Amino acid sequence: MSSPVLASTNTNDDRRQRALAALAEKPDGVVEAIASKADVTPSEILAILPEGAALTVDAAAFNDIWTELGNWGEVLLIVHTEDIVLEVTGSLPAGSEGHGWFNIHGDSPIGGHIRKENCAGITFVDRAFHGRRSCSIWFMNAAGFAMFKVFVRRNEARELIGEQLALFESLKARYQR
Structure with missing residues (x-):
């Protein structure tokens, strides 16, 4: 035995x-x-994932990363569950904490309430997706699933928008050891 x-x-x-x-x-x-x-x-x-494709940082970086993402302009926010893949394009509003939630409201189609304390880590993902480079930031819960993801958007030619890609790479570099 x-x-x-x-x-x-x-x-x-x-x-x-x-x-x-x-x-x-x-x-x-x-x-x-x-x-x-x-x-x-x-x-x-x-x-x-291969080395360099995913970098996970402590959930304590939530506010700093969220604030930085608010400066990126329109991003693609995805919530992926067994039942739905919800994709919303918009800017990330500033958040405030209250009543046990991280509340986001502003002049954007992205709004609502996040149970921030459920965020166990944040992963920067830079990998191929269906043959094209894809860059995103995943806010992960303790069960190992993404609460939501924020993606670098693509232009009309389906290429990553250069300005957002540079912001993604710069933010990721701040957390690399």
């Missing part, structure tokens, strides 16, 4: 192997779909 520690390690190894196999099958696919296929979380897929 194996010890609980050994069993736990084997389970983690199995999860990692499933994740690696699913990622190898579709390396530029939708992270949530890859995770679902491997029966792991999106954070487990982000953790095994």
